[in-house]
Amino acid sequence: MGKDFDLYRPSEEHDMLRESVRALAEAKIAPFAAAVDEEGRFPQEALDALVANDLHAVHVPEAYGGAGADALATVIVIEEVARVCGSSSLIPAVNKLGSLPVILSGSEELKAKYLGPLAKGDAMFSYALSEPDAGSDAAGMKTRAVRDGDFWILNGVKRWITNAGESEYYTVMAVTDPEKRSKGISAFVVEKSDEGVSFGAPEKKLGIKGSPTREVYFDNVRIPADRMIGAEGTGFATAMKTLDHTRVTIAAQAIGIAQGALDYAKGYVKERKQFGKPIADFQGVQFMLADMAMKLEAARQLTYAAAAKSERVDGDLTFFGAAAKCFASDVAMEVTIDAVQLLGGYGYTRDYPVERMMRDAKITQIYEGTNQVQRIVMARNLP
Amino acid sequence: MTLKIAVCVKYVPDATGDRGFADDLTTDREAVDGLLSELDEYAVEQALRISEESDDAEVTVVTVGPDDAKDALRKALSMGADKAVHVNDEDIHGSDVIATSAILAKALEKTGFDLVVCGMASTDGTMGVLPALLAERLNVPQVTLLSELSVEGELVKGRRDGDSATELLEAPLPAVVSVTDQSGEARYPSFKGIMAAKKKPVEELDLDDLDIDADEVGLAGSWTLVDAVAARPARTQGTIVTDEGDGGKQLAAFLATQKFI
Structure with a gap:
């Protein structure tokens, strides 16, 4: 030792x-x-x-x-x-x-x-893949890019775009050859200031309310051909490869939110007195905290292992990225719900931060692929 | 000519921890995590700002402390200091501020300096006299408790905010200054800074390197000796003054018995 x-x-x-x-x-x-x-x-x-x-x-x-x-x-x-x-x-x-x-x-x-x-720090960068009718089935997207000499002309709508309107740059996936489905999709960098780019009203969300989520509209947006990311037809593959890495960052978000809730609840149960003693002295409360910390630590270990695989671009990254995202976000939901429970009536009010954390945790089970999609990804890439 | 800025930093027990004393009545470093004294972060920040303003400057952080004090140096290096000096010797254990100032002065003479920047006090001992002791030992001017600091040519200039007046002070270099927590927020180490810190030189010195005899410092060489320590008594319930028309008088009488007025 x-x-x-x-x-x-x-x-x-x-x-x-x-x-x-x-x-x-x-x-x-x-x-x-x-x-x-x-x-x-x-x-x-x-x-x-x-x-x-x-x-x-x-x-x-x-x-x-x-x-x-x-x-x-x-x-x-x-x-x-x-x-x-x-x-x-x-x-x-x-x-x-x-x-x-x-x-x-x-x-x-x-x-x-x-x-x-x-x-x-002069510009932020957003990712535009999802559309109103193409969520889990992203390859079913309708946004079109049509070649016009040294330019591409984009038309379509992207939905659920995080930090839309705040970001200067957008990676946009668009169909360049409708015959080829996922192999007919290409990726482009579009700038906020490109003519024909506009944004929808901010979505009214359950959580992550401080991060604007809006639609992005492309109305005959004409961009130089050298804005294409990689070769024509490789956009979907790039999009999926990106998610292998960034699902790990959603897992990071999930464990961070859960840690915030656990830390707050840990402090609260030592202060809150009922029946003449801090509620932390009750075994029922202790068991809840033990479970929360155990699950969170397991999620953290899986996330860090996945992060190391992301850095090394290991062959099993796809499985690990999906597993970390899915597990950590499910844990974040459980831990934040339990944190609200530990704070009782106070936890249910907006005077305490745990209900916000619970609402914020929910999105981590949904975006960058729902946890149902993560299970499909894992099943297809079992180690 | 390179402007040589030295910053004296201290590794202290985390003030938010449950601090206590060891059996020999020195600081217990086992029970509580240590860190760079928060008040010294302001000194590092001011040194870095002067360095960034200058065409050619070098910031050296200097500490006297046990093995773990390298963590405080590492933090200062990750904030952006160029190099570090760590004076570490078992015989230093238990040194009071007089002995510490003797060690630091020798270390600074060895390293060389145009400007020595200190925090206003440590967050553990909180004596705040070290800058003055250093200036005396180094035989250079001292300009202490500054809320603003700049170097202009061969002069160090600063602003000291007192209770009734603000003084604008200057001294020729070389000089010793101390800065307050009003001097400007200290930066957070960035990822680049943290990675760079690993490769920056840390010079290790012991008492022999500084030609200091062991009996001049440590518990034996210190002017102050701790006889006993006692925990601060728990706060008792305050006195409640009930106002029955003479509340003001009662309050004044209470304050008078406590020698507040």
């Missing part, structure tokens, strides 16, 4: 990063989390704080001006922001989701052009 056994634990640098992000999140993001939720407004304070400390898009490689953080470090940033504010954690998470297609499949020119402003 020895303290220098380095398997199954993050490195010292990863622990320092957690410490740094936690301090920042508690000081600069947590104080606004309730208001951001209540008012359904974009967490500008969080964006400013993350940008000022170079934590808004840590995954961008150093070659393009980024911090060059590995997948586990990125998970830790998202996790610690989510611990205090689920809406704010979508800033680093969606910046990775939106830009990863460019990082994975884009030309050097595209990378240089779009990753620099993202790394500097």
